[in-house]
Amino acid sequence: MNLFKGQTKGRLTAALLVCSLCCILSKAYGKDDGWSTKNTLLSCDDRMKTAFKPDVNTSVIAVKSFKKGDYLVLGGNATGTTPTAESDLCMVKLIVGPGNAGPATAPSTSSGIGIEVWLPVGRNWNGRVHALGGGGWQGGAAGSATEIASTTAAAIAGGEGAVSSTTDTGHSIPDSGAFAMNPDGTVNEILWTDFASRAIHEQAVKTKALATAYYGTAPKYSYWDGGSTGGRQGLNLAQNHPTDFDGIIAMYPAINWTRFITSELYPQIVYQRDLAGVPLSKAQSDLVSNAAIAACDVVGGQHLGYIIDPSTCAYDPLRDSKVLCSLDGGANTTSACVKKIQAEAVNKIWYGMTADGSVPDPATDNGWSDAFSDAIVGSGNHRWFGLSRGTTFYSPTLVGLASPDMEFPISSDMVALELRNSAVAGVGFVNAAGNGRSIWKLLSYEELSNAYDRGVAEQADFGEVNTDSPDLSIFKNRGGKILTWHGLADELIMPQGTVNYYNRVAAKMGGIANVQSFYRLYLVPGLGHGTSNGTSNPAAVIPNFKSDQFYSLLINWVENNVVPDQVVLQAGTASVTRSMPICVYPKKITYRGGAPTVSTSYSCS
Structure with missing residues (x-):
């Protein structure tokens, strides 16, 4: 199944809807002077439920304004550990139908794809979308009008200044694959497609449409950031919806889904x-x-x-x-x-x-x-x-x-x-x-x-969830960039599968050098499945990424054409400090002499 086929017309229609919506809102709320303005075109209140209607399948189900320091809760009470908003924010929740009909109590019954979007106030927006992937079967509260799904997305919007979003991929069950089976025991092909590909594409389209309508100008750059299922989702977007994002982080990706x-x-x-x-x-x-x-x-x-x-x-x-x-x-x-x-x-x-x-x-x-x-x-x-x-x-x-x-x-x-x-x-x-x-x-x-x-x-039944196509040519040709790292002590997803996929992409697309021009892979010793130590040795001191280090590499590559190469990672305790380079595959970390605990003792070759 070619998920990219037929999408061009859909993207054009979505773009026209966004432009039309912005024109209407500009007349209704006054002229906008770009994202540097304090004001926005849409009000962060229930009026958005009727003002933002990009298509017949999409409904706004919740809107809430948060001031800096507000507890990030919708329904229920905050506690001393409840996160607070880092700056003024607007949270919008969407449902994108049609979902899957069925008995109210069945895990396979769904009203549609839930999407939660966090928008900084106008003057704080940096012009970017920084969308987040999920993990496991995903699911969750993105489609809930009473519960916040992602305080991480809120933190990105509040601290970084990017519009951020997440999705429940069409179901609310985070810990079970029961949503993917109909009550009669057959495979739920509708929700498999939502989980595998449709939800993340809708997340991309609706996040950008909402940002454009809210600020009166389209995002300048859009980035996907995910690991595990989120890594698979990033590569799925590159394969099947290559114009959705300018840059993609696909960490320890859950590609080859049914196989692994x-x-x-x-x-x-x-x-x-x-x-x-x-x-x-x-x-x-x-x-x-x-x-x-x-x-x-x-x-x-x-x-x-x-x-x-x-x-x-x-x-x-x-x-x-x-x-x-x-x-x-x-x-x-x-x-x-x-x-x-x-x-x-x-x-x-x-x-x-x-x-x-x-x-x-x-x-x-x-x-x-x-x-x-x-x-x-x-x-x-x-x-x-x-x-x-x-x-x-x-x-x-x-x-x-x-x-x-x-x-x-x-x-x-x-x-x-x-x-x-x-x-x-x-x-x-x-x-x-x-x-x-x-x-x-x-x-x-x-x-x-x-x-x-x-x-x-039976990949057709499972929404083509394996996400194993090596053809990334459309994404490459439109200027997209991908960064992947995979821990060599991953407890759940074997890094060999990521290496094999990268070699398949190289074989399909003219060799390693051609692939490295837009897609780079790093293999990281000792790191686990997003954990700082995936080994059986709890005393191991393993160099790791600093916060946002990998994301900064992607931004610099996309926006400034600074090609990422050897990267130095660091680790430290009260008594031990270590550093080590990681290399762009297929180069390997090579010891050259000196103290093996410092990066200068190694090279990539």
């Missing part, structure tokens, strides 16, 4: 099939993961505490007597020791999903080789990638893929949707045809592989 989401259940299937349903304990997974770090983190004769390049690490716990139990021929007598069958399970988790549950010798293939291919991965026995060595199996802030506590729920939801069987999902999945009953625990390797194949084959 299905494979996220694989570690738990390994536990069920190979270990009789008994997962590795946290102490056991920490033992083998930290052993992998110790085997692969030495630079300049020192242990860094995290691995700079996991693609070169082939650590094998089956060959490490220090982690193997003494009863299995090893030397470890602690309760955290691992049996050989458990060490083999760890190798499977690191290699990634296979159709039959097999795993090659890590010395032959450590799970990274397919990442550097310019062909899409998954048609052979190796269905998808595994966790990088040294990445934590669980997480204090995220449900890890190999956690002993539970499966990653998005993965069991997705497999239930692929198999059209709600019982496969976890207990949080609600559907009239039957609620989730964690039947995923009974799946064989072959049955999980079949679910994987169905997810790929």
